[in-house]
Amino acid sequence: MREEFNHLVKAVYHKWKLDQGPVREKHPGEEELACFGLGVLADDLALRIKTHLLLCPECMEAFLFSLSLRQTEEREVPAHLLELVKAAGKPGVKSYVLEIIIQAREKLLELVNTTGDVLVGLELIPAPVLRSRKIREFKNEIVILKDIEDIRVEVRVERKLPEVFNIKVSAKEKPALAWAKDLRISLLKDGVELESYVAEQGKAVFEQVACGRYIMELSGIGGGTAELLLEIRP
Numbered sequence: 435m436r437e438e439f440n441h442l443v444k445a446v447y448h449k450w451k452l453d454q455g456p457v458r459e460k461h462p463g464e465e466e467l468a469c470f471g472l473g474v475l476a477d478d479l480a481l482r483i484k485t486h487l488l489l490c491p492e493c494m495e496a497f498l499f500s501l502s503l504r505q506t507e508e509r510e511v512p513a514h515l516l517e518l519v520k521a522a523g524k525p526g527v528k529s530y531v532l533e534i535i536i537q538a539r540e541k542l543l544e545l546v547n548t549t550g551d552v553l554v555g556l557e558l559i560p561a562p563v564l565r566s567r568k569i570r571e572f573k574n575e576i577v578i579l580k581d582i583e584d585i586r587v588e589v590r591v592e593r594k595l596p597e598v599f600n601i602k603v604s605a606k607e608k609p610a611l612a613w614a615k616d617l618r619i620s621l622l623k624d625g626v627e628l629e630s631y632v633a634e635q636g637k638a639v640f641e642q643v644a645c646g647r648y649i650m651e652l653s654g655i656g657g658g659t660a661e662l663l664l665e666i667r668p
């Protein structure tokens with residue numbers, strides 16, 4: 435299991451590296467997904483598809499849909515598929531386009547969990563790779579990036595006092611990475627809007643934010659609203 439996990443992390447990292455360049459792995463076909471679901475693929479191909487599913491929401495959705503169709507025919511879902519579904523998100527728990535959970539320790543910030551890519555020095559590292567390298571601790575600042583449709587969102591959490599933070603959110607349009615226009619960025623806590631900005635330059639700064647669980651709303655992305663979760667634990 436442990437070995438399989440390491441293998442998966444390596445595969446995810448490898449794919450991520452590939453994605454940085456112009457070569458993008460193509461989506462598996464319907465037949466391939468079906469064979470994967472049946473567990474009849476060769477190990478290396480199965481691993482590639484598993485990795486792809488974890489990184490590609492569209493294929494994951496198509497796959498889960500095909501799985502739900504199959505479930506009506508047969509009762510039991512194989513363990514390796516259940517595992518994958520669990521990794522894709524627990525049912526009933528709302529999932530956000532980006533999750534960031536930080537623990538504010540006395541002398542450092544610990545990144546408990548994120549679904550984004552983390553900027554370490556000049557390197558952008560996906561969270562699973564970060565975990566495999568056991569990088570969890572940061573000084574006074576954590577920078578997380580996530581592509582939401584054609585917008586690249588950056589969330590920068592800066593510690594100002596032991597339990598007071600500045601949150602800087604910026605959004606750039608891909609592929610040119612020009613500042614996104616006409617974006618509204620809001621910070622909410624317990625369903626109440628605390629602050630909201632029209633980000634003309636694609637940037638918003640929320641100052642003096644205390645520890646807590648916040649939702650950030652970005653309206654204007656693809657005509658809809660993207661919800662991000664930011665939790666800073668005291």
Ligand SMILES: [Zn+2]
Pocket residue numbers: 460461462486490492493494
């Ligand atoms: Zn895909």
